[in-house]
Amino acid sequence: MTRHDPIQSCDSCPIRANAVCADCAPDEIAVLDRAKTYRTVPAGGRLAEAGEPLTYFSSIVSGCATMSRTLEDGRRQTVGLLLPSDYIGRPGRSTSAYDVEAVSEVTLCRFECATFERLLRETPHLATRLLTMTLDELDAARDWAVVLGRMTARERVAAFLVSLARRQARLSHQAEPTRAIALALPLSREAIADHLGLTIETTSRQFTALRKAGAIETPSTRLVQIPDFERLALEAGEDDDGGMIA
Amino acid sequence: MTRHDPIQSCDSCPIRANAVCADCAPDEIAVLDRAKTYRTVPAGGRLAEAGEPLTYFSSIVSGCATMSRTLEDGRRQTVGLLLPSDYIGRPGRSTSAYDVEAVSEVTLCRFECATFERLLRETPHLATRLLTMTLDELDAARDWAVVLGRMTARERVAAFLVSLARRQARLSHQAEPTRAIALALPLSREAIADHLGLTIETTSRQFTALRKAGAIETPSTRLVQIPDFERLALEAGEDDDGGMIA
DNA sequence: CGCTTATTTGAAACAAATCAATGATTGTGG
DNA sequence: CCACAATCATTGATTTGTTTCAAATAAGCG
Known part of the structure; x- marks a missing residue:
């Protein structure tokens, strides 16, 4: 900061x-x-x-x-x-x-x-x-109601990271995040869990799962590297062109 | 109608x-x-x-x-x-x-x-x-995000009925619902389930559970009698005086 | 460097989803 | 008007994802 x-x-x-x-x-x-x-x-x-x-x-x-x-x-x-x-x-x-x-x-x-x-x-x-x-x-x-009402734990974590990446991009006056992005998480795992309607344990497990799947890297707990933004968006239940609709 | x-x-x-x-x-x-x-x-x-x-x-x-x-x-x-x-x-x-x-x-x-x-x-x-x-x-x-993120199936159904009763009361220019109210459900069980982030089966089971607990009566599927509004609000996770906060 | 707090991981329990079937309602044509 | 189909709702049995309980590991901090 x-x-x-x-x-x-x-x-x-x-x-x-x-x-x-x-x-x-x-x-x-x-x-x-x-x-x-x-x-x-x-x-x-x-x-x-x-x-x-x-x-x-x-x-x-x-x-x-x-x-x-x-x-x-x-x-x-x-x-x-x-x-x-x-x-x-x-x-x-x-x-x-x-x-x-x-x-x-x-x-x-x-x-x-x-x-x-x-x-x-x-x-x-x-x-x-x-x-x-x-x-x-x-x-x-x-x-967000769609995320809380219908998405799995893994999709929720992915959706959170995608949403954060989009907002971070907008704050630096870009329309969309670049392919690879570094995300500084402002929230603790517990605060993320409270945002996602999950427990801290489930949230942590999904970070691990996304890391093992290659969708993210976690150099430290407060840092997330997204090697391929589109790939992560897919994990968040979005279709190829950014919409979540059929 | x-x-x-x-x-x-x-x-x-x-x-x-x-x-x-x-x-x-x-x-x-x-x-x-x-x-x-x-x-x-x-x-x-x-x-x-x-x-x-x-x-x-x-x-x-x-x-x-x-x-x-x-x-x-x-x-x-x-x-x-x-x-x-x-x-x-x-x-x-x-x-x-x-x-x-x-x-x-x-x-x-x-x-x-x-x-x-x-x-x-x-x-x-x-x-x-x-x-x-x-x-x-x-x-x-x-x-509603609080409902979807943190409430149990039973609380969600109760919260839905409470919210509907409140809106119905407001439409007839009352500030709060009366103690006993008859609710005409505008939605099918499936539509209610989609609103609550549940399946139709779980939704149906919670209607049954609330009925067996005496919180509601269901003369027909599209009609719900609430004998004691405060009692149902309690089922929806609200404390005694209407707020959902500690 | 040791203490506290945060995070990750594991095992068991549980709530809700899924699979499957029955019962009730609604609408329709004979 | 009733038999039939079709939809909608309820109930039951089983499975699954998430929570809960429990412990180990990692990270921050005086």
């Missing part, structure tokens, strides 16, 4: 092109620039708690966070993996529906709820971009 | 208070009223196909539809149950990401894509309502 200098202005912001502000015109950005504040939370820090008040609308500038729910008996399901440019919070609600916790050091760009709701009314391109991002998130959540 | 007269104007529309138009002022509604067209599709009809063009943005006025994806090998996962006031289509995309099919006769209120996108720009309350509904759908999709 490279160390970044503290960001001062939206001009030098690494998520300027993808975040909720991406569609804003220079004059709109000027307004946001004045209203925003930054906050950095260490790895393991809580950014929101299910049922508790959430008084900011935040975008992740750097780092990684998980959004999850824990049942009374301890079962936990991660419902979203938050990477740079993803947002936390919901306009119109003052409490969080999920736990959000930083899995690495996270820097947020945030607005007070009331401020953000005003900005949303007064900044047309902010509202349209938020809608687009929310629709994208909805599609992603539905795609 | 009661037979409705064809709707002519938005004034007499049954979903006026909940659909994408719900927040619109009278002058905004007047514009929508002129642009909309109705269409009725028989049970079993296809409203959209994954990967295929979708040239309308539609709201369900009456009836029920499922949104699903089918994998090459035939595995199917339903990612959304569409009831009156829910919408089909995505502004900014011209193809559907999922199959949408009518499970009962469905009447749609629809706008051509280009028209709807123009309306979205020119009708502030339409855009805000669409955002709110999409955020709600996103929360629902994430809640």
Whole structure:
């Protein structure tokens, strides 16, 4: 992980092109620039708690966070993996529906709820971009439901790696991952298991199985080498041209 | 199912208070009223196909539809149950990401894509309502991920019935279902299984188990009597006061 | 370098899927 | 209107993938 200098202005912001502000015109950005504040939370820090008040609308500038729910008996399901440019919070609600916790050091760009709701009314391109991002998130959540509802443990692990590789590629402004990719896993095996609806043991076994099958290499636990992205996508139940449909 | 007269104007529309138009002022509604067209599709009809063009943005006025994806090998996962006031289509995309099919006769209120996108720009309350509904759908999709990822077969069936009861209550303008409720299931056992990420056999067994446990009664396959809603919610893994969190 | 935590691997138990058959409902033509 | 076919739902027996329980190994950290 490279160390970044503290960001001062939206001009030098690494998520300027993808975040909720991406569609804003220079004059709109000027307004946001004045209203925003930054906050950095260490790895393991809580950014929101299910049922508790959430008084900011935040975008992740750097780092990684998980959004999850824990049942009374301890079962936990991660419902979203938050990477740079993803947002936390919901306009119109003052409490969080999920736990959000930083899995690495996270820097947020945030607005007070009331401020953000005003900005949303007064900044047309902010509202349209938020809608687009929310629709994208909805599609992603539905795609993930297919993984959780119908895929085997092995397919789930492959699907997770494929999805992570795609998002990592998009963050570096590529449309698709290259044939061979190195993936830095932001999550522990346990956090991956919670995301996949599996136990940590099953998750670990599937990493081993994919490695033995030659679909991935694991130089260290937090590093995955994908020698052939298409091959791994096949393991994830996708057909040759990227769609998962018949 | 009661037979409705064809709707002519938005004034007499049954979903006026909940659909994408719900927040619109009278002058905004007047514009929508002129642009909309109705269409009725028989049970079993296809409203959209994954990967295929979708040239309308539609709201369900009456009836029920499922949104699903089918994998090459035939595995199917339903990612959304569409009831009156829910919408089909995505502004900014011209193809559907999922199959949408009518499970009962469905009447749609629809706008051509280009028209709807123009309306979205020119009708502030339409855009805000669409955002709110999409955020709600996103929360629902994430809640469902918890069901698919972490719940047992029995809990899934209970959760499905609870969720259906809640939505049925909301459609008749109640905040919460009453203690005892009669539920008319819009879905076959197979469609329920596809929604729950289970097989039809397991689904059927859990209906039987819940019946034997006294949590439900099943006068006919498409009818479920819930004698005590809270009791069933407990079976669905919810704690006493409605939250699923610890 | 030793201690703690994370990950991998193994064996047994279990929940759900699969295979197989029966029973119930719905629709249709004689 | 009833017999028949066809679909849908339930139940039973067995298999299988995943979990659980248990232990060993590897990795991070003061």
